[in-house]
Amino acid sequence: MVNQKSIYNLTGKSKVVSNKKMSFVEKLYLPAILNGMLITASHLFKKKTTIRYPEVKRNYSDIYRGKHVLKRDDEGRERCTACGLCALSCPAEAITMVAAERKRDEEHLYREEKYAITYEINMLRCIFCGFCEEACPKEAIYLTQRDTPADYDRESFIYGKDKLVEPLDKAKRIDVSKRIPKDE
Ligand code: SF4
Ligand code: SF4
Numbered sequence: 490m491v492n493q494k495s496i497y498n499l500t501g502k503s504k505v506v507s508n509k510k511m512s513f514v515e516k517l518y519l520p521a522i523l524n525g526m527l528i529t530a531s532h533l534f535k536k537k538t539t540i541r542y543p544e545v546k547r548n549y550s551d552i553y554r555g556k557h558v559l560k561r562d563d564e565g566r567e568r569c570t571a572c573g574l575c576a577l578s579c580p581a582e583a584i585t586m587v588a589a590e591r592k593r594d595e596e597h598l599y600r601e602e603k604y605a606i607t608y609e610i611n612m613l614r615c616i617f618c619g620f621c622e623e624a625c626p627k628e629a630i631y632l633t634q635r636d637t638p639a640d641y642d643r644e645s646f647i648y649g650k651d652k653l654v655e656p657l658d659k660a661k662r663i664d665v666s667k668r669i670p671k672d673e
Contacts, residue, residue: 543638551667554617554632557610558663559654562600567654568629569608570601575621575630583614584621601627608653612637612646622668631665 514520540547549555560568571588589606591599598604621630640646655663 543636549634553634554619554622554668556612556633556635556637557621557648557653558631558633558635558665559608559650560629560631560665561655561657561662564597564600565657565659566596566598566600567604568600568627569605570603570627570629571605571608572603572626574624574626578620578624580618580620581611581614581616583611585609585611605650608650610648610653612648613643631663631668633663633665633668635663 562568571586573586573588576582576584576586585607586605586609587607588603591602591604617632619632622632637646637648655661
């Protein structure tokens with residue numbers, strides 16, 4: 490038979506509830522209140538485990554998955570060819586896109602003959618699993634260490650190409666080298 494007392498003492502913190510009559514001092518509650526205030530005050534001088542986010546940010550792990558980026562190639566052309574594999578692999582059904590044919594005078598804009606004229610990710614649905622990144626055959630979509638900022642408006646969490654495609658300016662490109670396995 491299991492010893493009930495040994496179960497209670499597993500953590501060493503449990504106390505057996507007593508129904509004994511409270512003394513006069515205990516009925517005043519003042520010692521208990523003072524004791525509680527002392528515990529609270531002692532925490533004022535301890536090292537804090539919280540930070541003042543978003544002004545202060547912690548360093549993320551190298552494999553942290555945050556806001557997505559749609560990459561350009563070295564010539565600044567969008568890599569995405571609107572194949573839809575990322576959307577198909579997304580367990581949250583967060584990705585939608587509309588494909589379009591590249592025109593002759595658009596070869597400097599899009600790498601492939603087909604491109605995404607609309608590409609949207611619903612960040613309220615996304616669980617940042619990274620399956621879209623893994624599914625992409627064109628190395629076009631990556632998750633980065635960037636945050637998706639909080640907002641009060643649900644519409645603002647539908648991220649379109651304006652928020653996803655990286656800037657043309659090479660100096661402002663998003664570094665995703667940490668998300669690419671080293672042997673590739
Ligand atoms: S990270 Fe996962 S949930 Fe988010 S868009 Fe990509 S596949 Fe969908
Ligand atoms: S991001 Fe990649 S997987 Fe998704 S549609 Fe574009 S090329 Fe295809």
